[in-house]
Amino acid sequence: MPRPKKSAKAAAVAYLSRRDHAEKELQQKLVARGYDEQEAQEAVAFCQDYNWIDDARYAERTLSNGIAKGWGLLRIRQELAYKGIHEAIVQQLLEEDEFDWFGHAKAVALRKFGATEIDTPKEKARRFRFLQSRGFELEEIRYALNIDDEY
The missing domain is CATH 1.10.10 (Arc Repressor Mutant, subunit A)
Structure with a gap:
């Protein structure tokens, strides 16, 4: 695979400008586009430093979007696990949730x-x-x- 022309940080910011991503999802996307693991990790850390990426915020949005789509809790949990959200974040989100x-x-x-x-x-x-x-x-x-x- 040819070397990408822009930096991993620039690519990460471009992805985040389109939609919110989970940390693991963004890192996997960067690696799939030809950046090495170290560059992808540095780009994700850079985005975390500026609070452009936050797994807890992403989990909250996924929960509310899933409810709007008519998903149940099992489907939402599956989606969060697929995107690489840590179980502790999911557990904390659901403890605070009082949804019927x-x-x-x-x-x-x-x-x-x-x-x-x-x-x-x-x-x-x-x-x-x-x-x-x-x-x-x-x-x-x-x-x-x-x-x-x-x-």
């Missing part, structure tokens, strides 16, 4: 399926799978779909 995940699951189900009743086991399974794919936990799904029996 049960109500959110119900709202997502209502937005997708309307107020129609579940009339067949096939329909029940379809709705269950949809909410599971969105990252909701079993109890939240059962609450959202008003299911009392075991699945």
Whole structure:
């Protein structure tokens, strides 16, 4: 791979000017573009010094964006882990969070399926799978779909 023309710091700033990144995500992106590990680490540290990159802030934004997209907590946690956010940051964010995940699951189900009743086991399974794919936990799904029996 040919040597990139601009410095790793300039590339990192350019990436951050487009959207917020997690530290690990930005470092991986720089390495993938041809910068060596040391240059990428220095560029990420440079951005941290100016508070242009912050994993805690990134986690907060991902949480609020995930909620807006209709994701459940499991899906949001998966996204944060994929982006390289440390589990301690995620844990602290969720301890401070007082969001009603049960109500959110119900709202997502209502937005997708309307107020129609579940009339067949096939329909029940379809709705269950949809909410599971969105990252909701079993109890939240059962609450959202008003299911009392075991699945």
